Structures are given as structure tokens and as C-alpha cells.
Amino acid sequence: MSTKPGAGQTALITGASAGIGVDLAACFATGGYDLILAARSENALAEVAERLMKTHGVKVTPIAADLGVPDAGAKLAAEIARRGLTVDVLVNNAGFGQTGAYAETPIAPQLGMVDLNVRVLVELTHIYWKGMLQKKRGGILNVASTAAFQPGPLMSIYYASKAFVLSFTEALWEEARGTGVKVSCLCPGPTESKFHGRAGTDKTRLSKAAKPMTSMAVARKGYEGFLRNRRVVVTGVSNKALIAVTRLTPRSALLRIVRALQSEA
Numbered sequence: 001m002s003t004k005p006g007a008g009q010t011a012l013i014t015g016a017s018a019g020i021g022v023d024l025a026a027c028f029a030t031g032g033y034d035l036i037l038a039a040r041s042e043n044a045l046a047e048v049a050e051r052l053m054k055t056h057g058v059k060v061t062p063i064a065a066d067l068g069v070p071d072a073g074a075k076l077a078a079e080i081a082r083r084g085l086t087v088d089v090l091v092n093n094a095g096f097g098q099t100g101a102y103a104e105t106p107i108a109p110q111l112g113m114v115d116l117n118v119r120v121l122v123e124l125t126h127i128y129w130k131g132m133l134q135k136k137r138g139g140i141l142n143v144a145s146t147a148a149f150q151p152g153p154l155m156s157i158y159y160a161s162k163a164f165v166l167s168f169t170e171a172l173w174e175e176a177r178g179t180g181v182k183v184s185c186l187c188p189g190p191t192e193s194k195f196h197g198r199a200g201t202d203k204t205r206l207s208k209a210a211k212p213m214t215s216m217a218v219a220r221k222g223y224e225g226f227l228r229n230r231r232v233v234v235t236g237v238s239n240k241a242l243i244a245v246t247r248l249t250p251r252s253a254l255l256r257i258v259r260a261l262q263s264e265a
């Protein structure tokens, strides 16, 4: 019998067509988990699925879905059930950001961030959480950001959405204490992926100042932290140091610093 941590379990990973999600999928496949991969890009998902099946010999089911629309979580779960699949581990990774002053940014992407980064994460978690607690196994890995640790002038909704994810995930970690269900919040700092192109953060002082980590290095930390039931996983020494400084900095000063970092260089 396989001694891999994921033997006999299936992980649902959202946002697994690009970036950190693809590498999280590879990490869970290495751990012997069967996978369900969800995102909008059907072809990219199919490629990832084929590669991981060949390399790791696990079962991988790609399901193309827009998760940023109402009832997206319920529809995805219904499709998963229709295919006779179950979810032991839920990785809520799909997300996007958009930079800009709140007054100058249209409402559609602002609400879009709430829908994808928060709403569907809450919905999917609610669908699978009780079953995890009943079975006393599996768990949730939510992807937040170092943005979760302070408000983000000029990227306000993105930062707030990630603060929600961090707060929610830490609360669930406590609710799961002693049950055998694992809960982790992965908080990456700047990471190489398509995120910055979509977010428009390429020109900010933050993006010029910080050296991004690779998406695989970030995914590995998240996966390993999840296996150890680490409540919060901040990636990289400099990101950890920055968060320590954040905690000691008065809020008014912090707001000015973040505003400067989110401004164009």
C-alpha cells in the first residue's frame, strides 16, 4: 500500500491552469493525491492534467468553469458529484487583483475580486467542510497573500479580500483543532506568474523593489505547510521580515508606506 500522504484522497485545486495553482497541483500529485483542476482555460487545464497524469500516475480531472459568477461553487460541486468524484482536500487558489485608486476603477473588477477571491472560496469551503469534519481527514489550503496583513491604498479591494481570506482561514483552523482536518493559509509575497499582467502592478514601486519568488517555490511551501497543518505560511525570509515590521508600525504610517509602494515608480 502507498505511504504517500495523499493516497486514496482527491484534492480540488482552483485556478490550476496557470501560475501558483499549476505548481500546487504538481506538489499534490507528487504527494499521491488524485486531482480535480478548475479554471476557465479549458486547453491549459487539459495540458496540465495530461502532464501530471503521465508524470505522477495519479488521476486528474480537469473541469473548465468560471468561478467568478454567482453559484459557481454549487455548480462546480454538482459537476464533481455528477462525475462520481469526492473532494478530500480543497485548495482555494483562484484569484486576481487590480491596481488603481478606488474612485478611478470600474465597479465590475472590484466586485469580480470579491466574487472570486472571497465569495466562491466561502461557498466551496461550506460545501466540503462538514464532510471533512465528519470523516476527520482532508482539509483546506486557502491562498491569501502578504497583502492580507495590512490595508492596501491603490489596491484596496484586493488587499481587503486577502485580509478576509486570512481571517476566515485562521478561524477555521481553530474550529478544526483536534479533529484531524488540516487548515492552512498560504501568504505569498510577489511571485512570478500571470497575476501582475492582469493586476496592472508591473509598474508599481513594490514590483520594482521586490524580487519575486518562483511559483514552484511558493507552491512547495504551501503544500508542505498544509501537510504540517501550519495555520499561516508566509513564503520567503524577506516577506516574513516585512510582516514582522508591519506588526510594529503604526497604522497611519503603514498606510502611507503601502500607498507609496503601490504607486507607479
Ligand SMILES: NC(=O)c1ccc[n+]([C@@H]2O[C@H](COP(=O)([O-])OP(=O)(O)OC[C@H]3O[C@@H](n4cnc5c(N)ncnc54)[C@H](OP(=O)(O)O)[C@@H]3O)[C@@H](O)[C@H]2O)c1
Binding pocket: 014, 015, 016, 017, 018, 019, 020, 021, 038, 039, 040, 041, 042, 044, 065, 066, 067, 068, 069, 093, 094, 095, 096, 097, 116, 143, 144, 145, 146, 187, 188, 189, 190, 191, 192, 193, 194, 195, 196, 198, 215
Ligand atoms: N503572483 C503573485 O505575486 C501573488 C502574490 C500573492 C498572492 N497571490 C495569489 O495567488 C493566487 C494564484 O495567483 P497566480 O499568481 O498564480 O496568478 P495567475 O498566474 O494569474 O493564475 C490565476 C489562476 O486563477 C484562475 N482564474 C482567474 N480568474 C478565474 C475565474 N473567474 N474562474 C476560475 N478561475 C479563474 C486562472 O485561470 P483562468 O484564467 O484559466 O480562469 C489561473 O489559473 C491568487 O489567489 C493570487 O491572489 C499571487
